[in-house]
């Protein structure tokens with residue numbers, strides 16, 4: 001599957017898109033310039049299992065983001081697609097409601113026995129806004145302490161009104177708060193993961209003002225001993241709602257939220273992405289006393305009632321549980337991480353790996369890190385892989401595929417090592433460097 005020509009149709013289409021669609025795509029992480037400017041295939045005609053076909057008819061193995069973490073079972077999973085098609089055949093919308101909403105609620109509450117109630121949305125960011133609105137409605141307070149990335153909405157970007165760089169160490173640097181009302185200044189208060197002292201300082205300074213503490217229970221780093229327990233205690237002490245954002249971590253390490261492994265329960269947990277294998281679906285689950293506050297405010301939208309999302313989520317979760325998908329993701333991700341580490345060592349590359357096995361990442365520890373990462377993506381693409389310095393395994397990845405991928409990584413790491421030892425000797429990079437961070441994007 002060696003492809004050496006540069007894909008052209010996709011990039012041409014992206015240039016046209018930028019004239020009609022601000023930024024070209026709807027999701028920052030799908031902007032082709034983030035991966036490989038002028039060369040990334042950009043658009044797909046078909047995706048199935050772990051294979052993606054571009055507009056030039058080339059088929060690649062996806063060893064990168066698998067729908068930015070949404071397609072946890074693999075692309076076009078027959079069981080999930082079957083459920084979606086059945087929903088279409090039965091009618092996706094009517095004046096009456098879809099009973100699948102209840103089936104899904106029972107499933108989510110069975111997996112998370114601490115929760116009693118569920119609301120739905122279709123996107124992760126909007127579901128987080130619902131969670132924060134419920135917390136504010138419940139407490140009658142405005143302020144939110146948070147750590148990590150939680151989407152595009154005003155409540156979150158308000159952190160950057162206070163201090164331009166407040167969000168820089170919370171996953172996506174340079175997020176602009178333009179258009180976010182100045183009146184929200186001082187309502188979103190960031191703390192760092194594992195820094196209970198920072199949360200404690202926010203809590204002490206805002207005792208009767210904190211509506212919620214919002215965070216991912218785990219992401220890049222392991223929780224320090226007692227960290228999550230202490231966060232829980234602070235939320236209890238202040239009467240603030242503890243919200244765990246499981247949009248990316250949910251249905252990757254276990255059947256449901258990763259917090260189930262930590263044994264610390266939030267008041268609200270939010271799911272999206274993997275819960276419906278690429279279909280639009282999001283859920284806010286929580287304890288009854290907090291969730292009932294949704295009745296005291298207005299949270300309502302027509303497209304939250306369509307049938308495909310819940311039908312796809314039920315099928316995804318049922319297959320996820322039945323096929324024991326989480327251990328498979330962990331095994332595949334661990335194999336990839338171990339491969340990255342041992343191949344880098346063999347080739348003399350300084351490589352740092354991080355993240356959960358089912359959400360893993362590497363970075364070159366070198367001054368030309370961006371050039372090496374861009375070149376990695378290009379050389380892998382030329383060899384038939386969508387590859388990046390992040391990997392999100394799916395149930396459709398097999399150990400054999402990982403072995404073939406690692407054989408190609410070995411070849412590419414070898415070329416990168418030579419690129420380092422003989423700088424500019426072989427001008428392999430065919431286009432500009434990959435772009436990073438929102439502020440660098442056109």
Ligand SMILES: Cc1ncc(COP(=O)(O)O)c(C=O)c1O
Pocket residue numbers: 123124125126128148149150151152216245246247248272273
């Ligand atoms: C932890 C977390 N929260 C929220 C979001 C936003 O979700 P969405 O892109 O579905 O709006 C993401 C997306 O990557 C995420 O990783």
